Amino acid sequence: AQSVTQLGSHVSVSEGALVLLRCNYSSSVPPYLFWYVQYPNQGLQLLLKYTTGATLVKGINGFEAEFKKSETSFHLTKPSAHMSDAAEYFCAVTRSRGSTLGRLYFGRGTQLTVWP
């Protein structure tokens, strides 16, 4: 079965500081991994994804994430936080093959607050 754990339901950083949002996954087959961002009262927008190939993936708005198979992690980082980064972030996993192919399993989300 697939599952996602996001450590920390709330993360606060100062503007200009490093952003680190943690995500660990469980998957019985090689996973596809995603980070989504949600602004208030809006749908989810894809930030970045890992399917195959390079384990360090870059996304929109300066975010990147690294797939570490040995640690079953896919942490999201940004070197310098901006006020506009304040939002809720969701990590998700899906199977790359087998039954339930394509179904996304989401973490519970991390609310990022950026202080001026």
Added chain:
Amino acid sequence: SQTIHQWPATLVQPVGSPLSLECTVEGTSNPNLYWYRQAAGRGLQLLFYSVGIGQISSEVPQNLSASRPQDRQFILSSKKLLLSDSGFYLCAWQSRTGGHTEAFFGQGTRLTVV
């Protein structure tokens, strides 16, 4: 390009009233379709998913049902709403080609049951 439309954006309904939320996708064919609910502090809960017309899988037993009468239309319904049905409902689509990767979300419907 592909787009997903979800309506209405907000809805206030009394307890016991029926519900119908509609989601349509344009620019793609034969997508996977999903209904999620987001309640405060509880993340995203998958309610229903569909891999084709008339094919609906339910993730959790509850007061809601879903239908897919056309390839790119997904409807979420209830005969009698409960207070606990309040939440933010999100529809999403996913391509069934190219490895079934990311899902694309609508803008959501904020449902308040009073």
